[in-house]
Amino acid sequence: NTAHDVTAFGTGVFGDRKMFEAQAFEGKFRLFDVTRGDGVVTYDNTTGTNLDVFSLNKMFKDGSAVDAHANAQITYDYYQDTFGRDSVDDNGQVLISAVHVGNNWNNASWNGRQMSYGDGDGLRFHPLAAGLDVAAHEMSHGVVQHTANLIYRGESGALNESFADIFGAMVDRDDWLIGENIMADGTLALRSMEDPTDLIERRTEAPYPDHWSKRYTGTLDNGGVHINSSINNKAAYLISEGGDHFDVAVNGIGRDKTEQIYYRALSLYLTRSSDFSMMREAAIQAAGDLYGSDSDAVAAVEQAYSAVGVY
Numbered sequence: 001n002t003a004h005d006v007t008a009f010g011t012g013v014f015g016d017r018k019m020f021e022a023q024a025f026e027g028k029f030r031l032f033d034v035t036r037g038d039g040v041v042t043y044d045n046t047t048g049t050n051l052d053v054f055s056l057n058k059m060f061k062d063g064s065a066v067d068a069h070a071n072a073q074i075t076y077d078y079y080q081d082t083f084g085r086d087s088v089d090d091n092g093q094v095l096i097s098a099v100h101v102g103n104n105w106n107n108a109s110w111n112g113r114q115m116s117y118g119d120g121d122g123l124r125f126h127p128l129a130a131g132l133d134v135a136a137h138e139m140s141h142g143v144v145q146h147t148a149n150l151i152y153r154g155e156s157g158a159l160n161e162s163f164a165d166i167f168g169a170m171v172d173r174d175d176w177l178i179g180e181n182i183m184a185d186g187t188l189a190l191r192s193m194e195d196p197t198d199l200i201e202r203r204t205e206a207p208y209p210d211h212w213s214k215r216y217t218g219t220l221d222n223g224g225v226h227i228n229s230s231i232n233n234k235a236a237y238l239i240s241e242g243g244d245h246f247d248v249a250v251n252g253i254g255r256d257k258t259e260q261i262y263y264r265a266l267s268l269y270l271t272r273s274s275d276f277s278m279m280r281e282a283a284i285q286a287a288g289d290l291y292g293s294d295s296d297a298v299a300a301v302e303q304a305y306s307a308v309g310v311y
């Protein structure tokens with residue numbers, strides 16, 4: 001009685017029905033999709049034992065497991081379809097998601113091997129697995145790890161975080177907000193790439209920075225990796241959408257070119273210790289490679305990094 005692929009169904013955290021690839025195994029069904037790379041597998045951390053959430057019929061009822069699984073598949077497909085990348089390591093590594101991690105944990109993480117999602121405490125966050133941009137953010141940490149592997153501290157760490165947000169916003173493509181559908185406290189989002197200052201960062205109690213002169217220089221948050229990421233996030237937003245920022249006019253080139261520039265910079269030019277200035281140079285180089293050294297793309301990158309005070 002071997003396992004075989006099936007199309008299964010489930011309802012997400014917010015009651016939204018969805019369909020996804022799973023597996024029939026010994027008369028049950030489990031969230032193990034072997035059609036993508038070496039697999040996409042989702043399990044309930046509270047049981048811990050099973051690597052999979054079992055369901056007696058093809059209908060899965062654990063909203064977090066359904067969302068984490070479906071979102072991991074969407075994010076796998078994004079990297080495959082957009083960049084020809086086969087999972088986090090470009091070698092089909094199994095995409096593992098654990099849900100119900102911790103006790104009302106207000107976090108999500110990539111621990112070097114898997115994605116983990118807390119249920120949130122219902123005051124700050126709803127279950128974090130419900131956020132497509134959350135899954136894409138976490139998987140993108142895995143992509144960063146297998147490419148530039150940016151040191152998770154100071155400016156390189158802020159770039160690590162920014163790449164996770166950039167690709168998070170490219171997968172969850174209808175806005176430039178991060179975590180907008182999992183906030184339980186009435187705030188617009190966790191972070192905004194469009195206008196970082198729309199949101200107050202809780203540790204500094206200051207608006208997220210949208211210019212290098214406003215960068216956080218303290219020691220909290222590994223030197224502000226979730227704070228100064230907003231400076232590079234703003235640059236990415238400007239490259240794609242354009243705009244006037246601190247008297248610098250940026251002519252946007254759209255999401256399709258922007259995501260290719262950042263992926264090429266990340267996978268070809270950045271290294272573990274790259275800082276914001278090196279980010280600017282890598283993006284200029286990538287834009288030139290892809291679209292020509294005198295292209296609108298190169299101009300947009302130069303304008304955007306000047307607009308956020310990075311030279």
Ligand SMILES: Cc1cccc(C(=O)O)c1OC(=O)C1CC1
Nearest residue numbers: 106107108109133134137178179
């Ligand atoms: C909610 C949260 C807390 C701490 C770290 C992370 C982290 O993954 O860096 C985190 O997840 C996110 O930022 C995802 C995008 C919403």
Ligand SMILES: [Zn+2]
Nearest residue numbers: 137141161164
């Ligand atoms: Zn992150």
